[in-house]
Amino acid sequence: MRNLFLIIGREYLIRVRTRAFLLFTVLMPLFVGGVVILPSKLMSRPPSTRRVVVVSSDPVLGNAVRAELFASHFSGEEIGPEPRESGNSPRPEFEVNVQGTPGEALRQQLTAELRHGHLDGVVWMDSDAVTNRKVTYYSRNVSDVIAISLVGRAVRMALGQRQLTDHGLTPAQVKTLFSPVSVDAVRVDKQGASPTNGLGALLLPFVLLFAIYMTVLIYGIYVMRSVIEEKSSRVMEVLLGSVSPMQLMAGKIIGVGAVGLTQIVIWSASGALLGSGGYAMAHRLLGSTIQDAHIAPAVLILFPVFFVLGYATYATLYAAIGAMVNSDEEAAQFQFPVTLPLLLCMLLATSIIGDPNTPLSFWLSMFPLTSPIIMFVRVSVSMPPTWQIVLSIAISLASLYGLVWVSSRIYRVGILMYGKRPNLSEILKWLRYV
């Protein structure tokens, strides 16, 4: 027992006092934040003003398009993946001029202006634009999806208004007809209904999923590298003169896991400390959405449970891999099949967060190698029935027991084997050694 604690202590201290630990502790939240926030920021960061010319033979229609383009900047209607917002909207502002009578000379002149950068876009409406419902948008940057969709929308609105007024509606009636409808998402669970915004509910599982995935993967690999290091530096044999292989493996897994838990505690504590400050920052970055995101107590309790289960499962596997190989390079090919289920979890996460109760979600949350992560995702999205959580944990524990049995055998023999990498039949033979 004393030796187990000594090994845990060494594994823990040697990692916690490194600069890498400090860096990782600081960088990880930034990274997670980056992964979650950056894409939406990147999608919605066009230049703030577009200088656009609308060319139409029908000045009324042209002006209507112009008005819609102006309005789109302040409109609350969702058009793209970016959140609605008022104030400093990420949407482009439009500076619109209307020119009449489309002709070849005007087209030449406008495209020249586009080329020289005096203009950002030209909306070209031929005389048959109304009947064909077709316009052309000239721009230097045709991948400016938001601008294009805004133009399309403006034209659609203008055409719609035009046709409706043609049918005898007043402009005021038309305006009401097109005014946006807002949808409030209300989450209902056993505790009752809590008003949350869809995005906030989506964001939280992603952040937690990422935290659990990264820590399981990174600390699992730490365990593997630690075994390889002891093997390649040959300190293993000295240690075995004092401790049993089982103590060594257990001490390593617990010690490294404690580092992971420390990190998670630091993140949660600093998150809680920053609390309002963090929300304020998130609010500024994302809009109002995150404000409503709250973590249910059950999620808080189950997070460490599933982290420990996931980590223990993978760390045990990685420890066995470390014992089988002689170097990090050799480990790479063994590592892949083990890492695969983890990757699968990440790939399927979006669909599982979107619909946490499909048969696929259910079975993945029962399969031992994916259950800790997937079950946790399901818990954080909407609480599954208790029996499912209990069953998932029970399956995890049972498979962990089996894994420890197999891994400790591989470990015990493998750590003394140098040189040739063992093949599968040799590894199976190791399991039978006394």
Add this chain to the structure above:
Amino acid sequence: MKPPGITVREPYAGIPSATKDAIEKLTQLPHNGLPDTHTGFQPVRLLCCRTHHGTIMDFMLELDCVTKAYDEFVAVDKLSLRIPEGEIYGLLGPNGAGKTSSIRMMIGIMVPDSGSVRLFGQPLTRPLLERVGYLPEERGLYKRMKILENLVFLARLKGIGSHEATRRAHQWLERLELGQWAQAKVEELSKGMQQKVQFIAAVLHEPDFMILDEPFSGLDPGSSLQLKNVLLELKKQGKTILFSTHRMDTVERLCDSICLVNQGRSVLRGVLREIKSSYGLSRVQLEYEGELPLLSDPSLVAGYNDFGNYVEIRLAPEADPQRLLACAMQRAKIRRFEMVEPSLEEIFLETVESTKAVPSHA
């Protein structure tokens, strides 16, 4: 030979020496009263040591008929040996003879397929290992940890408090001239220095029994001398040392008893002095100037190793060394003529060679 506090019960007390010789001749006792598994001979144990604790502790370590096989390959084959307390015991053998496997079974890293291991007179258990120091042939320390941390960590695993471990580590580092390296990382040290640190790790917890696998390899002459003095001092303190090597010169000078293993079996064992004298003065060392045609005379010379003006001659059986000297003097000027016992290296090579003929087992 024995450390203070241990008395040897003399089995022949009161018996006239002629009778004693006769008995020994008749019984042809293998060393230490060990059952010889290959001849099936089961001797009566005659020697017994009594420690100052009053308990009977015959041997620090006993291997009894220990066998270990990896699949088809038998690494250790019914090996038996007993290491008396207070001795420096040499475990010799060519590469792949089963030395490392034997050692690993002595400290429980591996479990024998059959046979038993007893440490300090008890069946091997993990707590007993706290009194054992181990210097493996494959040296290893945590490369990115400081020297002092490495030493303290390893000593604490053996049950030494961290304060005491630190104090002793400093003492040892000073003694082996590594004092200024205590806070350096292992990877900053030269190979020889790492060896010394590794040695300190094996003795820091003041074990009663030390297993040193090739302790001198990689050391410069100065460090070797240092280490040799340390070993002799440990022996003087009553510690027992098992010393595995294939470097015969050190064994010859340091060991009290040896066990020579080849192909997993013990092929020669006993008190070194007795083994050597059993070969008798069958070697001649000759320093000469001139020619020695007698070297090709099979009635005198069974083999030789000629260095030009110095030759080592293995006498033919029944050859008369005086006649050899007379012959040599006919054509050469003799500077030195000495009859000696064969060196351990010769005995080693000869024994290994003769046991090679034995058909492979398994």
